Structure formats: C-alpha cells, structure tokens
Amino acid sequence: MEWDVFLAPYSQAVDELKIKLRGYRDFYEIALKNSPIEFVTGRVKPVPSILEKARRRGIPLDQLNTQMQDLAGIRVMCQFVDDIMKVVEMIRNRTDLNVVEEKDYIKEKKKSGYRSYHVVVQYPVQTITGEKKILAEIQVRTLAMNFWATIEHSLNYKYKGNIPTDVKVRLLRAAEAAFRLDEEMSQIREEILIAQQHFSQKNADEE
Amino acid sequence: MEWDVFLAPYSQAVDELKIKLRGYRDFYEIALKNSPIEFVTGRVKPVPSILEKARRRGIPLDQLNTQMQDLAGIRVMCQFVDDIMKVVEMIRNRTDLNVVEEKDYIKEKKKSGYRSYHVVVQYPVQTITGEKKILAEIQVRTLAMNFWATIEHSLNYKYKGNIPTDVKVRLLRAAEAAFRLDEEMSQIREEILIAQQHFSQKNADEE
Amino acid sequence: MEWDVFLAPYSQAVDELKIKLRGYRDFYEIALKNSPIEFVTGRVKPVPSILEKARRRGIPLDQLNTQMQDLAGIRVMCQFVDDIMKVVEMIRNRTDLNVVEEKDYIKEKKKSGYRSYHVVVQYPVQTITGEKKILAEIQVRTLAMNFWATIEHSLNYKYKGNIPTDVKVRLLRAAEAAFRLDEEMSQIREEILIAQQHFSQKNADEE
C-alpha cells in the first residue's frame, strides 16, 4: 500500500479544516471581541496506529476510507463547556461539508472518564484527478478535557492499552478534578454574564 | 467603515485558497515527484491601496465587494511558462469555486512589459452568520515574471505611479531579459522531455 | 516614540526564544520519547498595556528597557508540576543568555491564586547596528496553571483590574480546582514512575 498517496487527501483535508475552524475564532474576535474557540489542532493518523486499529477492529485495508472515520482528525479546544455546542452548531451549518454522525461523550462520558463531543463529517477535497469525498472526525472539548485526554493517551501508549488498575483509579480521580475545574469555570462564566447584564442595564439607565 | 469586519471574509478566503493551491503542489510531488507549482503567496489588499484604487477608478466604497476584484489576491509561481495553463486548468476544474473572468497578459502582455495570467473566481466563505460569496483574483506566473513584477511594483510605489521615462526604458529591457530567461528555460524543458522519452524508449527496448 | 523601532529587538528576541525553547521539546522527544515541555508561546507586550503599566508603576518611557522586564514575554507550558524546575534548570544552563532574576510563585502563590515560575533573562539580539542586550521574562507553568491564568487575565481586562468580590471568590475556587488537578496528575506520574521501575526490574531479572 502506498501510504503517502493514500493519505495525501486526508492530509489536505486536515490542513483545510484547521484553517477553516481557526477562521471562526478570528471572525468572532473581530466581531465580538471573544470566541468560543480557544485553539485548533489536527493530524493524520500515523500509519502504525492505523494498522494497529485495523487489526484490532478487523477492518480490511481496502475499506479504510469508509470504515475508519478518524484517519483525518481535528481537535477544537474551548474555554467553557457551554461553548462546545456553539461550535458543533457552527459545524452543522457549514455548506462545504456534511455531518454524517455525532457522538456526545459529554452527556455520557466513557467508562475511562473520557469526555468530548465528536462530529464525523464528509468533506470534499480537490485532488489532481478531481473531487474526492473523505471522512474526518472533529473532536470538540474544553481545555481541561483535552488536558486529561492527552495524559490518558500517553498512558495508553506506554502500557499498550493495558493500564494497570491502580493507575486507572488515579486517572478517574484526575478526570473528576478536570470535571470540577470545568464546573468552577462554568460558574465563573455565569457570574460574568450576570455582572455584564447589570453593567449594561446600569449604563442604559444612566443614559 | 469597519475595515477589519469588512475584510475578515477576504482574509479567510486568502488563507483557504493558499492552503488549497499549495495542496496541488503536494499532490503532484507525492504522485509524480514534480509539480507545476513552485510556491504560492497571498494577501488582502491594504486599506490605503483600496482607497487609492477606489478613488482612481471611481468605485463607491459600498460597491467594493462587486467592483474591486482583487481585494483577496493569490499568486501562484511556476518554473516554466508551459506550467501556467496546467495550473489554470486545475483551477477551472475545482468544484469549490466558480471562475468568473480570465485575463491572459502572457499572450498579450501589458505596455509596461507586465506578463501574468489572471483568473477571477467567486469563492464561498463560511462566516459566523452563514455562507458569503466573495471575489478573489488568482495570478499565475513564472518566477521570472514574478521577479520583474516585484521590481515594477516597488518602483511604482516609490514614484507614486509616475515612473520617469529613463527608468521605464530600463524596466522594459529588464522585462525582455526576464522573457529571454523564460524562453531559455522552456527550451531546456523540451530538451529534458525529449531526453526522458529516449531514456524510457531505450529502457523499454532493453527489457 | 517610534514604537515599532523600539520594539523590533524585543519582537526578534521573542521569535528566537520561542524557537530555542521549542527546540528542547524536539531534542527530548527524539532522545527520550517524551518532553518536560508541552508547548511554548510568546508575545511582545502591546503598546496600550505598556503605557498603562508604565503609568501605574511610575516608569518613565525612556527607562522602559531597564525597568519593564516583560516587554518580551515567553510562556513554557508543562504537563506536570515536577517538569517546571527541569525547564528552569535548562534555562539556567544556557550559554546564550544570562538569568538576572527568578520569582517562584509556585512555592508562594499570589493572593489572587496565581501560580507560575518566572525567570527574567538578559538576551543578546543582533540588530542592523550591532548587538543589543534586552530583558525578557520567561514564565514556566503547568497547563492547569495556564488555563486559570488565561481566565483571570481576561477577567482583569473585562473589569479593568477591579474584579468584583464574588467573582474573585469564584476565581479562587477555580484556582483550587486547577491546583487539585495538578496534584492528581503528579500522583499519576509517581504511580507511572514506580510502575516503570518495577517493569524494568522485572525485565532485568528475567534476562
């Protein structure tokens, strides 16, 4: 299998989607001085990870394009939990892609403690032989969710998927600490919004 | 006029088109080990230049979006003259934009000596209030054409559009030198293509 | 005051220090497959913030270069609290800069809840008129410390330095949640290190 040829459109899709989602941040900052998006990253799944996942899930290599949804992966990080659905809504409204699946691991977090909102999209790439529609997975999460997920990922890598029970317990406690941090932040946010309304009201009264 | 708000979608279009046209280069290099595209640059027209051009051409500021086609500008540089039409053909074939006008300043160069192929496209940008179609100008040229155009541009800037006659004469001679360089390069290229065919033929004969 | 001329060497220092500190991450990842540095950002202080701080602290504008240490600012983010001193140690050992001051806001956090380790360095920049030594501040912190500091910064900006008491209380609780997250992470880390030692020991025994 010529991996660089096969993965080229996925790499192109990652580059384009990064630029497009970062664009939202700029539009928001210019129009409203703040943005639901903090930063955006992206990557093409490395070949060893593709092979490992294909083996684990029994996906034939000639069906990767339809059976493996995260060959092209994008991550959108938000400051507040409430921003996540705003970002998802913007993705749904785009006319340059189709949403084919959504998974809400925030309402129903995974057993490991993992939280994130996943949107799988079908995205058209213009190759030198014409348009090609490919699948990409966009993960939307808070900074705290992302922080935890990064640690879990490197532990999974270190232990090859078999994290010892005591480390798993620790990870769950860290997931709770990350969750509490998000909760505190949400409450600060409400406080701010209420304060802003008072402030605007007061200014309006005084005019 | 709130320039940053007005120009935000143009800036986004420039970022996206740069990534998309650079993508061709990568596709070509992965598939064929060489590419008709050498490099791609882009810019949003600076506000003072917009105002100056609007004044000169009598364009009302509320008609900029339809009357000024190069608010978003992209440049594609090629090694060889023959690569230019290949790039234009690829732009015409894209399904994510519409070509609305083409100007061939290579067949009919400007009196100043300027050579380039211009393609004006209508390109959809996803803003936070929905899709917005904007105009963008893509200039396709060789490295030598670009080199000359850069010098002419900085002279025009220095002399505020009134380049003295003796400098103009020099510029025309430099344009000829750039043209001759492109001619020499084209002939090298044919030489190479012929050489490659001999080479392939010879290998085929020997098998 | 010609700000762009005055700030040019600071901007250059930020660009160079970012590349240099990111370099550590790459060296670590190539040699040891993991790095104490997660990511590095940098910025030159915006002119309005310089003016505001100069006014507040009574710094004459012609003494900015010696009296304001954070015109050039670099941030280094770490996954674990223990990584912070590793990074500080590496900065101390560099031969291309001098450490002139250190402030440990981790052992003694600020009343607001702020935690970070600050290193002020003197760094030589090569300008077009020769070498010029400038001051730069490097802040080293965990992702959780950074997350909290970002929120506090935007609240300070919104409330112009006068955050209301109830929001301050919330911020302190968020700071505690960030602190607990760091604590949980540190314990996971120890767990991992112990696990790794067992693992290495076991392998050594079996050989």
Added chain:
Amino acid sequence: MEWDVFLAPYSQAVDELKIKLRGYRDFYEIALKNSPIEFVTGRVKPVPSILEKARRRGIPLDQLNTQMQDLAGIRVMCQFVDDIMKVVEMIRNRTDLNVVEEKDYIKEKKKSGYRSYHVVVQYPVQTITGEKKILAEIQVRTLAMNFWATIEHSLNYKYKGNIPTDVKVRLLRAAEAAFRLDEEMSQIREEILIAQQHFSQKNADEE
C-alpha cells in the same frame, strides 16, 4: 547510525538561523522601509544525499560533523547583486557565530554557470546535554541566481549527476540569461539611486 539524534542539532541550527536572518529583513523594513534580504529558506541535508556525498568524497560517517559543511544549509535571496555583500558583512559582524570559510562563486563562477556567495559558519546550539558547536553553510544569491540553481539541481537529480552535453549547453545559456537579468536589475537600481538623490537634492533646494 541514529540519524534523527545526530541531525537534531543541525535541524535546530537551521531553525534558529532562519529566524535570525529573517530578523534582519524586519529590522531593515522597520528602519529603512526596504531590505537587502528578499527571503530566507533552510533545510537539513536529507540522509540519502548525505550518504551519496560521503561516498563520493570518501568522508567516513564518524567525521561528518567536521568534514561535511552543509549538513545545515541556509539560503538568503536578494533582489540585487549589490545586496549580497551587505548580507555577508552582516553575517561577519554577528557575535553569536564564527565565520570559518567564505567562497565567492560570483567573482569566479563555477564551470557549470553556478553563481552564489557561500559563508561557512560555526554556530553554537544548546542541546539537552549542553552547548554543541556545529557547522552550517549560508548561501547568499540573487533571485535570478537562485532560479537557475533550482533548475540545475533538479536536472542533476534527474540525470544522477550526468547531465547530457546538449542540456548542459542549454543550461549555460540560461545561466547567461539569468546573469543578464541581474545586470539589467543592477542598472535599474543605479538609475533609482540617482533619481532619489536628484529628488532629495531638489527638495532640499526648495526648502
């Protein structure tokens, strides 16, 4: 040989030197509105090219660090031939590197037609085990010289070093066309400088 470990400091040097030489451009543009540097590129020599060159020149792999001067390579492109020595002078004046050798292929161009000014420097990189001095080659050339060199390089690659005689003849003619383009540009430049002096004189007279 662990290439990624061996080449890591070279890669770091390339990144730092690119940022440092691009800095000159910005300093010049801020102070004088134009710059002798048009753009800067850099690369670490790819492993196959290292092996091929080591074999051809009989360099043992454990002496690469002292015997192969262009493992880290930087290119500085100028608009005008006269800018080249300005850039070289600036490199000589830096206090963060030592010039160990200079080769002037402009006064004495290579038989192939190649023109460029090469400066070999010794540059200190801070690795995780301390400072390490490495060699880097900085090539300074005009855009036209660079254009020609790019073509020659790809022909050499295609023909594996054995360019056929007829293609060589063509290349020499292209080198001459590039040379003439540089000559025309130099004359335009003088014209501009003279025009500018007249202009300044006239303004001074009128005051």
